[in-house]
Amino acid sequence: MYELPPLIKQRMWREICAFLMLLALGVFLSMAQALDINIPNPVQAIEYIFQPVSEWVDNVLS
Amino acid sequence: MLKESKFTPRQIMLLYMVSVMGTANFFVPAATAELAGRDGWLSIIAITLPSLFIVFILTTLALRYPNVPFSISFERIIGKYPGKLLSLLYIFFMLVVNASIVREFLSFISTTILPQTPHGANALGLLIAVCFLLRKDLSVVGKVADILAYIFLGSFLVIFLLLINKFQFQNILPILDRDVVQVLKPLIVPTVWNGEVIFLIYYLFYCDNIQKAAGKLYLGAVGIVFFKLLMITSTIWVFGEAQNLRLPVFSIGTMINVANFVRNLDAIIIIAWVTGIFIKVSVFQGAVLLSLRHSFRLNNYRFLVLPSLFIIYALANSMFRGTNDITKFLLVSWPYFGLTFELVIPALLLIISFIRGDKSGSSNNNYSSNSSSDVRASATN
Numbered sequence: 184m185y186e187l188p189p190l191i192k193q194r195m196w197r198e199i200c201a202f203l204m205l206l207a208l209g210v211f212l213s214m215a216q217a218l219d220i221n222i223p224n225p226v227q228a229i230e231y232i233f234q235p236v237s238e239w240v241d242n243v244l245s
Numbered sequence: 246m247l248k249e250s251k252f253t254p255r256q257i258m259l260l261y262m263v264s265v266m267g268t269a270n271f272f273v274p275a276a277t278a279e280l281a282g283r284d285g286w287l288s289i290i291a292i293t294l295p296s297l298f299i300v301f302i303l304t305t306l307a308l309r310y311p312n313v314p315f316s317i318s319f320e321r322i323i324g325k326y327p328g329k330l331l332s333l334l335y336i337f338f339m340l341v342v343n344a345s346i347v348r349e350f351l352s353f354i355s356t357t358i359l360p361q362t363p364h365g366a367n368a369l370g371l372l373i374a375v376c377f378l379l380r381k382d383l384s385v386v387g388k389v390a391d392i393l394a395y396i397f398l399g400s401f402l403v404i405f406l407l408l409i410n411k412f413q414f415q416n417i418l419p420i421l422d423r424d425v426v427q428v429l430k431p432l433i434v435p436t437v438w439n440g441e442v443i444f445l446i447y448y449l450f451y452c453d454n455i456q457k458a459a460g461k462l463y464l465g466a467v468g469i470v471f472f473k474l475l476m477i478t479s480t481i482w483v484f485g486e487a488q489n490l491r492l493p494v495f496s497i498g499t500m501i502n503v504a505n506f507v508r509n510l511d512a513i514i515i516i517a518w519v520t521g522i523f524i525k526v527s528v529f530q531g532a533v534l535l536s537l538r539h540s541f542r543l544n545n546y547r548f549l550v551l552p553s554l555f556i557i558y559a560l561a562n563s564m565f566r567g568t569n570d571i572t573k574f575l576l577v578s579w580p581y582f583g584l585t586f587e588l589v590i591p592a593l594l595l596i597i598s599f600i601r602g603d604k605s606g607s608s609n610n611n612y613s614s615n616s617s618s619d620v621r622a623s624a625t626n
Binding site: 185186189190195197198201202205206208209210212213215216222224225226229230232233234236237240244 | 337341345426429430433537541542543544545548549551552553555556558559560562563564565570574577578580581582585
């Protein structure tokens with residue numbers, strides 16, 4: 184909230200929007216973690232996509 | 246003011262070297278030892294060419310659009326909305342990479358020097374420093390590199406020199422006793438680490454002399470290989486294959502003993518590590534903020550520093566359950582995930598750009614309605 188008043192004073196709506204979106208994402212992630220709520224983990228998604236590639240390369244090289 | 250907001254080519258090179266070595270010099274010796282054993286040093290020499298190739302692809306792409314920021318060049322190449330989508334994908338990539346770096350730092354600190362301190366306190370120490378640095382001014386990142394990079398690089402040289410009396414040079418023999426494929430297998434991990442040059446490409450727009458800075462990045466890539474070679478050969482000469490050590494570079498610090506007087510210099514390794522991580526997280530987070538600023542045409546990025554670090558901390562805590570998860574990610578998924586964003590996508594963009602014959606040289610191609618120099622000047626406001 185420390186950042187918001189100068190932005191409102193200067194009527195920087197686009198910047199306010201970006202700020203609130205990032206803040207909401209940060210708060211959501213932190214709250215989900217604090218409350219032990221299972222949220223999609225980006226690492227699992229990355230592993231889901233790239234692990235087959237890694238296994239294929241390992242097979243080719245072995 | 247305009248002059249102050251820019252980076253010099255030397256600063257770009259130093260930022261690249263420190264950013265890559267901040268984590269790679271500590272994890273790569275263990276990774277190469279596990280996959281290539283005592284021939285790990287050959288793998289490191291072999292990464293020179295692919296590393297230079299990645300630098301070539303990225304700098305060629307950046308130099309084709311010297312008047313626009315890197316994230317805007319996506320829009321010039323593949324169109325406005327696909328370009329914005331690609332920018333968002335890159336922001337996701339950079340956030341994940343940065344969060345994993347913070348998590349590696351927390352894990353390293355808690356296993357080595359601060360086992361009783363909660364992760365939150367260590368993270369707060371790092372992220373507050375990064376926040377101050379980024380909120381102050383973009384050029385401060387370069388100035389910090391000017392001061393700290395020499396301490397960082399010097400500490401590796403000091404460790405190497407003080408270990409000379411512990412070296413058992415026969416540990417490196419026999420050379421190439423295993424299959425060449427086995428030696429080349431770990432090549433991709435350190436190559437992807439060198440490919441982190443992509444984060445510095447975001448800063449090239451703010452550089453005094455983009456051509457010269459691109460040249461310095463090649464020099465930086467060779468420098469990184471040299472320092473990695475120093476650390477890998479040191480661990481092999483001291484520990485042999487060092488296969489069962491998680492952080493062999495940290496362990497060699499404890500082996501230093503010169504005349505029973507200069508010893509237990511693992512503190513030097515800690516200094517190098519913390520300095521490297523501090524600069525690395527700042528540089529990478531700066532790239533995230535620059536990308537957000539340009540993609541969404543924001544007036545400045547300072548007000549985004551705090552919420553973005555908030556996200557980094559939340560991601561760092563939730564992405565990995567423990568050190569084993571980090572190691573698995575770094576060895577299995579990260580090489581191909583990294584290579585996709587560092588080489589495959591930029592190479593495709595470069596090919597599309599060549600086919601379209603598009604090049605940002607004329608004034609009507611400049612970023613937004615402002616002249617590029619105005620944008621550069623306002624970047625730090």
